[in-house]
Amino acid sequence: MRFRIRHTTTDRYRRPVTLGTHRLLLTPRGDHDLRLLARELECEPEADLEWMLDVFGNIVATALFAEPACELVIAADILIEQLASEWPVFRIAPGAHSYPFSYSDDEAADLGALLCPIHDDENGALILWAKGFVLASPTDTLSLLKDIDAGITGAVAYRTRDEEGTQSPLRMLSLGSGSCRDIAALFIDAVRHLGFGARAVSGHLFDPDTTNGGSGGTHAWAEVYLPSAGWIAFDPTHQRVGSANLIPTAVGRCNGRVMPVTGGYVGSADDFAQMQVSVLVQPA
Known part of the structure; x- marks a missing residue:
């Protein structure tokens, strides 16, 4: 299926300010089930764009501005084709079918920090919560991950949150609500406490039948690495597994590293008036 993303x-x-360097993660990552067909990225005022791949293979545009401005507009128009199955079959290595299992030495070295929880776990509360999903030992690995993916919304509810940053998992469990990036962060740290390699994903969701979690707009979810199967998408906000209708633009160790647009300006704090983000995802 083809999608157009604006x-x-x-x-x-x-008042006019001097615009600093902006880091733009707006171009979807091409892989075996997603193809980038066309891309346009425009800035007003005009910017000098430098392109690179970061350590995770994300397509990064660095925008350099030469003139002051009272308004900055960054607009991306993307055409992609997604081939992900609605009902994927994951070919997990036999040795990883049952949990607990061990990654090979090479896999553990390559996963590195993706095995380490990001947030503090005061008194072991989060690991205790995560272990509550382990009903037997051994147990089926994929079933365990699906149970956590589906079970998070039993502890926290989705809510729109415009504040910057990501809530810590313990705060999430205390408040009982958070945004999609907060829910993804809770899932990631929970499965890392259980020994899984996991990473944060930002991008877009297309699902006309879903009203929870900003369908058709920007979205955040997680991926877990399982031997032979590779990176598997888990979207705990919508209790879904697999990449269908998810369009990743960046992956990273944590949500703070995969924000679509980051940058600043030279001026006083009260110079900033407003930010608006508009996203349209539709079949092409």
């Missing part, structure tokens, strides 16, 4: 970020200032 992502526009508009920053407004009360």
